[in-house]
Amino acid sequence: xxxxxxxxxxxMNITNAAYIVAAILFIVGLKQLGSPATARNxxxxxxxxxxxxxxxxxxxxxxxxxxxxxxxxxxxxAIGAYSxxxxxxxxxxxxxAIFNGFGGAASxxxxxGELIRLIDEGEVIAEDVSITIMASVIVxxxxxxxxxxxxxxxxxLVPTRPLLLxxxxxxxxALLIGMVASSAWLVIDPSITAxxxxxxxxxxxxxxxxxxxxxxxxxxxxxxxxxxxxxxxAATGFVLGNNMLIIAGSLVGASGLILTRIMTKAMNRxxxxxxxxxxxxxxxxxxxxxxxxxxxxxxxxxxxxxMLAYAQSVIFVPGYGLAVAQAQHQVxxxxxxxxxxxxxxxxxxxxxxxxxxxxxxxxxxxANVPYDELKDLDEINGEFQRxxxxxxxxxNDVTNPSARTDKxxxxxxxxxxxxxxxxxxxxxxxxxSAGFAGVQNELFFLxxxxxxFGDAKDSVEKITAEVKAL
Amino acid sequence: MFEANLLITSLTVFVLAIFIGxxxxxxxxxxxxxxxxxxxxxxxxxxxxxxxxxxxxxxGLPGQILGAIAVGLAMINVVGGFMVTDRMLKMFRRSGQK
Numbered sequence: 001x002x003x004x005x006x007x008x009x010x011x012m013n014i015t016n017a018a019y020i021v022a023a024i025l026f027i028v029g030l031k032q033l034g035s036p037a038t039a040r041n042x043x044x045x046x047x048x049x050x051x052x053x054x055x056x057x058x059x060x061x062x063x064x065x066x067x068x069x070x071x072x073x074x075x076x077x078a079i080g081a082y083s084x085x086x087x088x089x090x091x092x093x094x095x096x097a098i099f100n101g102f103g104g105a106a107s108x109x110x111x112x113g114e115l116i117r118l119i120d121e122g123e124v125i126a127e128d129v130s131i132t133i134m135a136s137v138i139v140x141x142x143x144x145x146x147x148x149x150x151x152x153x154x155x156x157l158v159p160t161r162p163l164l165l166x167x168x169x170x171x172x173x174a175l176l177i178g179m180v181a182s183s184a185w186l187v188i189d190p191s192i193t194a195x196x197x198x199x200x201x202x203x204x205x206x207x208x209x210x211x212x213x214x215x216x217x218x219x220x221x222x223x224x225x226x227x228x229x230x231x232x233x234a235a236t237g238f239v240l241g242n243n244m245l246i247i248a249g250s251l252v253g254a255s256g257l258i259l260t261r262i263m264t265k266a267m268n269r270x271x272x273x274x275x276x277x278x279x280x281x282x283x284x285x286x287x288x289x290x291x292x293x294x295x296x297x298x299x300x301x302x303x304x305x306x307m308l309a310y311a312q313s314v315i316f317v318p319g320y321g322l323a324v325a326q327a328q329h330q331v332x333x334x335x336x337x338x339x340x341x342x343x344x345x346x347x348x349x350x351x352x353x354x355x356x357x358x359x360x361x362x363x364x365x366x367a368n369v370p371y372d373e374l375k376d377l378d379e380i381n382g383e384f385q386r387x388x389x390x391x392x393x394x395x396n397d398v399t400n401p402s403a404r405t406d407k408x409x410x411x412x413x414x415x416x417x418x419x420x421x422x423x424x425x426x427x428x429x430x431x432x433s434a435g436f437a438g439v440q441n442e443l444f445f446l447x448x449x450x451x452x453f454g455d456a457k458d459s460v461e462k463i464t465a466e467v468k469a470l
Numbered sequence: 471m472f473e474a475n476l477l478i479t480s481l482t483v484f485v486l487a488i489f490i491g492x493x494x495x496x497x498x499x500x501x502x503x504x505x506x507x508x509x510x511x512x513x514x515x516x517x518x519x520x521x522x523x524x525x526x527x528x529x530g531l532p533g534q535i536l537g538a539i540a541v542g543l544a545m546i547n548v549v550g551g552f553m554v555t556d557r558m559l560k561m562f563r564r565s566g567q568k
Contacts, residue, residue, distance in 0.1 A: 026513060027490060027494060029509075030491075030494045030495060030498075030506075030509075030510075030513075031494050031497070033498050033502055033505065033506055033509065034494075034497045034498055034499070034502075035499070036499075036501060036502060036559075036562040036564075037564070039502055039505060039559045039562065040556065040559040040560065040562075042509075043505070043509050043552060043555045043556055043559055044556070046509060046512065046513055046552065047512070047552040050512070050513070050515065050516065050518070050548055050552070053516060053518075053519055054518060054519065054522070057519045057522045057523065058522060061522070061523060061526050061527075062526065063522070063525075063526035064526055064527065064528065064529065065525070065526075065528065065534050065537075068525060068528075068534045068535065068537060068538035068541075069522065069525045069526070069537065069538060069541050071538055071542075072521075072525070072537070072538035072539065072540070072541035072542035072545070073541050073542070073545050075542050075545075076541060076542035076543060076544065076545025076546045076548075076549070077545045077546075077548075077549040079542075079546050079550070080545060080546040080547065080548065080549030080550025080551070080553065081549050081550065081553055083546075083550050083554075084549070084550045084551075084553035084554035084557060085553070085557075087554060089558070092504055092508070092554075092558075095508070095550075095554060096504075096507050096508055096511055099508075099511045099546065099547050099550060099551060100511060100514075102543045102544075102546045102547055103511065103514045103515060103517065103543070103544070103547050105543050106515075106517045106518075106520075106521060106540045106543035106544045106547070107517050107520075109521075109536050109539050109540040109543065110517060110520045110521055110524050110536075110540045112536055113524035113525070113528060113533050113536040113537055113540065114524055116528075116530070116532060116533050116536070117524065117527055117528060117529075117533055120529070120530060120533070128476075128477045222507070223507070226507055226510065226511065226514075229511065229514040230510065230513075230514045232514075232517075233514045233516055233517045233520075234484060234487075236517050236520045237480065237484075237520070238477070238480050238484075239520070240520050240523055240524075241476050241480065242519060242520065242523070243479075243480070243483050244516065244519050245516055245517065245519055245520055246480055246483045246484050246487060247483060247487040248513050248514070248516035249487075249514065249516065249517075250483075250484055250487035250488045250491055251487060251490070251491040251494075251495075251510065251513060252491075252510040252511070252513050252514040253488065253491070254487075254488050254491030254492045254495055255491060255495045255506060255507075255510040256507075256510070258492065258495050258496060259503060259506070259507065262500075262503075349500070349501075351500060356503075356504060356507065357500070357503035357504060357506075357507060358500055358501060358502060358503025358504035358505070358506070358507070359504050361500070361501045361502070361503075361504065362504045362505070362558050362561070365558070365561040365562045365563075366561050368561075368563070370563055370564050370565040370566070370567070371501055371562045371563065371564065372564055372565055373565065374501050376499070376500040376501070
């Protein structure tokens with residue numbers, strides 16, 4: 001069977017059979033990620049699927065030059081293994097961002113290689129082939145630079161505040177027109193020049209799309225870029241006529257899209273709203289206008305210790321501030337102590353706690369918090385009213401009851417943890433500052449709320465010492 | 471005509487895979503969303519297959535170099551992604567389990 005691109009078919013029956021096995025293993029592997037008990041096995045199954053796909057590809061094709069492939073594989077594996085071992089759990093979002101970028105880059109480079117091969121062999125490049133090459137370089141290019149900017153923002157190398165260029169709309173429109181024009185050119189007359197221009201525009205677009213997005217919105221961006229890296233892989237599958245790439249790429253694309261939707265829903269924002277950027281810029285300015293004069297009740301660590309020690313049930317509400325203070329281990333120690341006293345302890349995790357979907361769960365798991373104590377929003381929200389003490393550590397906007405009632409609030413409609421329904425609330429905070437959204441938290445001013453000011457790690461350590469002394 | 475059929479076949483596979491992905495992944499609990507992301511990151515390293523094909527077919531030096539770069543980039547995702555996911559999942563344990 002002769003076609004212009006031989007890879008997918010060409011009578012490679014064993015290879016294709018192996019690809020089916022790999023696809024099944026990927027799907028079952030992802031299915032096993034449905035429970036923490038089987039997840040590790042699921043990940044191994046996916047890794048096995050990858051091995052099957054790689055071996056099948058190498059065996060089923062005449063690989064002309066080994067040296068280059070082996071060199072690339074060794075260098076890539078070494079970099080991957082090193083970063084996987086060294087990365088701190090607080091930096092997981094950066095790692096995922098940069099890996100996404102590499103995935104996008106790989107897709108674009110493969111499209112370039114395939115184009116060069118087709119041109120070298122003097123083949124007439126059919127339009128469906130050039131369309132897929134175009135899609136691969138554009139999605140790959142946007143993913144590459146977009147991910148690197150997201151990495152820079154998370155790492156603090158690029159300012160995390162939304163950067164709004166005055167003429168950005170003009171630039172964006174110009175780039176979009178340029179992209180449509182160069183893609184059309186690449187499809188109609190596939191040449192290296194057209195490819196390079198389309199690629200350069202995609203790279204610029206990736207930067208401009210992510211630059212205006214604020215630091216607090218990075219979870220959405222990472223999830224979206226995750227999806228792009230999958231779609232880029234699927235696009236590469238179209239270029240090469242290879243079903244293995246299409247299936248695995250689609251699975252990743254779907255996963256990223258689902259996570260993106262979960263994150264935007266948890267923030268009560270539309271994806272459009274996140275992408276347009278600039279969230280919190282105007283709000284921050286207006287909030288500083290009216291000084292807060294209402295009184296709050298503040299307590300010391302020993303009072304907090306007494307409250308906790310005589311409670312029957314306690315819910316910890318951790319936010320990213322907890323991770324910044326590196327207080328996970330101290331919180332778990334306190335929780336262990338309370339559990340020894342027969343107090344029920346659980347953790348309420350909001351979907352946007354942390355810097356990427358699920359981040360807080362990993363940070364707490366690292367501190368040896370058992371996963372069955374980690375409860376998500378839907379599981380825990382009905383439980384607050386039956387809880388004696390809710391302890392909020394480094395979380396703010398996600399506990400603000402005005403999200404339910406105040407239609408003028410920028411966070412109105414955002415799903416929140418019903419901390420205000422607990423019998424009493426201990427709020428650990430450095431000061432009275434507002435959260436990301438720039439609004440004051442009504443929870444602070446409730447009669448049942450006690451503010452415990454200071455560094456989270458310090459405060460938790462003091463409470464633990466006091467509880468021991470009781 | 472064969473070309474058009476190939477594109478339609480590819481599209482069919484693509485659409486079906488998206489549906490399966492949607493069904494399977496909506497069942498992953500929020501607790502595991504970070505490992506899901508790093509794990510799916512590793513799976514997007516499947517472009518290694520494409521990289522191998524391009525590198526393997528390349529005859530000129532530019533093609534070979536591009537192939538090697540693509541293989542390297544994809545392997546960072548594959549090895550790094552699966553390893554870091556395993557590192558995370560190892561930490562998840564039940565109450566009372568050491």
